[in-house]
Amino acid sequence: MVLMARSATTTDAFNAVAEASRRDLLDAISTGEVTVGELVDRLGLSQPQVSKHLGVLRAVGLVLVRVDGRRRWYRVNGPALxxxxxxxxxxxxxxxxxxxxxxxxxxxxxxxxxx
Amino acid sequence: MVLMARSATTTDAFNAVAEASRRDLLDAISTGEVTVGELVDRLGLSQPQVSKHLGVLRAVGLVLVRVDGRRRWYRVNGPALxxxxxxxxxxxxxxxxxxxxxxxxxxxxxxxxxx
DNA sequence: TTGACATATGCCGATATCGGAATATAATGG
DNA sequence: CCATTATATTCCGATATCGGCATATGTCAA
Structure with missing residues (x-):
């Protein structure tokens, strides 16, 4: 039997958005399609940190990605909010x-x- | 130096509300002033569980309490949302x-x- | 092909969470 | 004054999180 300590951040939008960094990311992305590197620059977070947070946002459908060569363009998926x-x-x-x-x-x- | 793994649930309304049980509690309380025991009955949670969740909601100002003898009447504090x-x-x-x-x-x- | 660039993933230690059970605090009624 | 009622608090083990660092995956360009 699995006993969970706290709801996973990927459980739903509520949990994903609880983290301030992820709200900041969404704010930054809401201006239009943005690249991971651009988010790193704008928010001053480490690249792995940004990628991980984006992973969580992706898992709950809060962001969508468009792959373009070696870079990824992220955009907000409003309905998930x-x-x-x-x-x-x-x-x-x-x-x-x-x-x-x-x-x-x-x-x-x-x-x-x-x- | 303290390194925090995840924002405390008492950090802000976002974190407090991430937990489904606490949203359920707020829903139940939103109908009017409610007593702890009544919440225990209505939600089918244990009494300590309810008291702890209410403690978190209190900490971030999402609920207010009115002490009345040995019972406590909780109500939602809208502006905190x-x-x-x-x-x-x-x-x-x-x-x-x-x-x-x-x-x-x-x-x-x-x-x-x-x- | 090879090296630089862009992004994702894996491992780590420290930490706060969650529910359960037991217990503490406090107020009421007989 | 004591038993009961109402609520809060403490201790516990299991767990998932977070950031940092290193590394893997994948793509472009010379």
Whole structure:
């Protein structure tokens, strides 16, 4: 029986994106097709580090690659981010809506009434 | 010098939310104030497991607690999710269709009208 | 063909995680 | 005051991660 200590980074987009370096990579790639070497230069990370992180992003489908001779052009695969977007969006009302602000207001008044 | 293997789960909301159980907890809590015992019952997790996960969520400010005698009422702290929301939102254009882009445009115009 | 270039992969040690079980802390009720 | 209830904390073994360094794979160019 296999007992996992922590979900693998390649489990899903949530885990892959937990690492800040990988978010930075996605940010850099989002500007358009980028080469590995260019990412190394831009982010100041080691080449193996970049390749490994890209491997994780590839594994969960967050990036797609186009092979062109000896270099690889990476691009962001947007739809893979949708699960995160949807999940977080379901909480929007907890910070955004007028109703919540009303709740907060009432709570505040309540606090003043019952110290 | 401390060399960290992987960002601590308490580093930020991204890391805290990477774990599926913690997302489930937040989903359950989002319905309103909930007690630890209620979460144990609803999610079928062990009590220490729930308490530990709540500890992580507390550490990154994703939940707030109200102490009431020997029980604790947890609630979601929406704003702590905004960083994730903002980051993912910046990729929206990578998956949106033309219609969605129109929505964005309208939303932008709307924002300008209603500050 | 051979060497330089671009990227991926393998091995390493240090570390924090996870769940389980036991235990600690704290508040309630009889 | 004591047993019970509610929640948090500690210790444990197994595991996957991360960065660094070395190396493998693959491709172009002279």
């Amino acid at each position: 949708q699960p995160i977007h949807e999940w977080v969006r379901s909480f929007e009302r907890t910070w955004n809506t007028r109703l919540d602000r009303l709740d907060d207001l009432l709570a505040e008044l309540n606090d003043k009434d019952t110290p | 905004q960083p994730i929301h903002e980051w993912v939102r910046s990729f929206e254009r990578t998956w949106n269709t033309r219609l969605d882009r129109l929505d964005d445009l309208l939303a932008e115009l709307n924002d300008k009208d209603t500050p």
